[in-house]
Amino acid sequence: MPELPEVETVRRVLAERLLGKTLTAYALGKPTFYRKPPETEITRLIGRKLEEIQRKGKYLQLRFNGEAELVLHLGMSGSIRLGEPTPHERLRLDFEGEFLRINDPRRFGRAACKLPTLGPEPLEESFNAVVLAEKLRGRKAPIKALLLDQRIVAGLGNIYATEALFEARIRPGRAAGVLRRNEIGRLTEAIRSILTRAVEAGGSTLDDQAYVDPLGRPGRAQDSIKVYGRETGACGHALKATRRIIGGRRALYCPECQL
DNA sequence: CCCTACCCCTGGGGGC
DNA sequence: TGCCCCCAGGGGTAGG
Numbered sequence: 001m002p003e004l005p006e007v008e009t010v011r012r013v014l015a016e017r018l019l020g021k022t023l024t025a026y027a028l029g030k031p032t033f034y035r036k037p038p039e040t041e042i043t044r045l046i047g048r049k050l051e052e053i054q055r056k057g058k059y060l061q062l063r064f065n066g067e068a069e070l071v072l073h074l075g076m077s078g079s080i081r082l083g084e085p086t087p088h089e090r091l092r093l094d095f096e097g098e099f100l101r102i103n104d105p106r107r108f109g110r111a112a113c114k115l116p117t118l119g120p121e122p123l124e125e126s127f128n129a130v131v132l133a134e135k136l137r138g139r140k141a142p143i144k145a146l147l148l149d150q151r152i153v154a155g156l157g158n159i160y161a162t163e164a165l166f167e168a169r170i171r172p173g174r175a176a177g178v179l180r181r182n183e184i185g186r187l188t189e190a191i192r193s194i195l196t197r198a199v200e201a202g203g204s205t206l207d208d209q210a211y212v213d214p215l216g217r218p219g220r221a222q223d224s225i226k227v228y229g230r231e232t233g234a235c236g237h238a239l240k241a242t243r244r245i246i247g248g249r250r251a252l253y254c255p256e257c258q259l
Numbered sequence: 260c261c262c263t264a265c266c267c268c269t270g271g272g273g274g275c
Numbered sequence: 276t277g278c279c280c281c282c283a284g285g286g287g288t289a290g291g
Contacts, residue, residue: 001284034267035287058285076285077269088269106268108285116286141262150286157284207271210284228284248264248285 002074003058004122004155005198005221006211010080011055013214014100017082021095022049023064029090033075033104037091037111045070050095057118057154071115075108082214100214118154122191123199127153129181129188136176136184143179143187144172145247156191158249159204159228164190166227171258172251173242197224227252 002010023045028037048064055061060072060080074080078090079102086103091111093100102109119135120127135152136143146152147161156164165172167190170183179187198204203219205211206229212218226234229252233239237256244251 003284006284073285075268076283078285104268105270106283106285108268110286139261145262148285159284204284206284245264249283 001076001157001211002078002203003157003160004055004195005160005201006203006219007058007060007074007155008055008199009203009213009219010074011053011060013082014060014080015053017098017214018050018095018100019053020049020051021098022047023093024096025094027092027094029088029092031107032090033109033111034107035110038113041113042070042111044068056115057121057150058157059115059118061115069113071112072102073110073112074102075104075106075110077106077210078102078104078109079210079212080214081212081216116150118150119152120154122153122155122195127188127192129185132188133181133184136179139176141176142173142246142251143170143176144251146176147191148247148249153191155195159206159225160191160194160198162228162252163194163226166233166254166258167194169258172246172253173244197221227254233257 026042045064045068048066048068050062051065052063062070081101081103086101088103088105089101090104091102120131144161147156168186198221201219201221203211204221205218206222230239233254235254235257237254239252240255242251
């Protein structure tokens with residue numbers, strides 16, 4: 001559910017509320033995430049001050065004094081809330097009386113001590129057409145599968161990968177390695193602009209309930225979605241779903257506009 | 260290394 | 276109303 005724009009929105013709210021506070025306790029939900037968080041490591045963080053919250057792709061990295069850190073991921077259905085208890089609490093972190101709760105019905109979220117290997121941040125200079133072209137060269141997997149691969153570029157999920165391919169006018173099933181230079185250029189720019197606009201709009205809240213920020217506020221980026229979850233694209237054409245599963249999920253595209 | 264299939268879960272919606 | 280099947284914004288891992 002949460003992709004880069006949603007996680008970035010969460011990060012900003014958390015930073016405003018929690019920076020400078022000390023982790024005083026934590027509690028696992030019953031049940032907690034399907035992968036049990038590393039309790040001895042989390043226990044070691046108690047008494048430390050939260051100095052920085054960074055976002056790496058879809059991960060949140062909480063940095064404490066003394067080089068200690070905790071990495072959080074929201075999986076498919078997770079959200080972070082400040083304040084009152086939620087129905088599917090999997091992990092709670094207490095910061096001097098302020099409660100950070102991860103609510104996650106499907107339990108795919110996780111808490112860990114270190115980040116996996118991630119590709120470049122799409123909104124930073126390290127991501128550009130030359131870098132992307134290099135990573136796609138010779139690859140036979142569908143372009144959409146590689147956009148969803150966090151080692152190629154960090155932070156895209158099904159919504160924004162779908163939107164970026166539409167904006168770049170590229171079919172999701174094309175082999176990544178055959179994309180032309182100008183197509184990769186369009187794709188790079190599309191990823192940047194889609195994500196930038198979505199961050200400015202505070203992320204996408206598609207179904208009522210799904211994503212909300214830590215204070216319970218929905219995003220507004222769903223209003224500018226042109227393809228994902230629609231039957232007719234913003235271009236006015238009927239959209240098509242691939243029969244084939246690409247990168248673990250079905251792909252949606254406009255057969256008229258995307259080549 | 261590359262690529263695909265499959266697994267980890269729960270809840271909501273549609274069809275019957 | 277109930278049941279069953281399908282679907283979902285993610286990622287790790289095991290094979291070929």
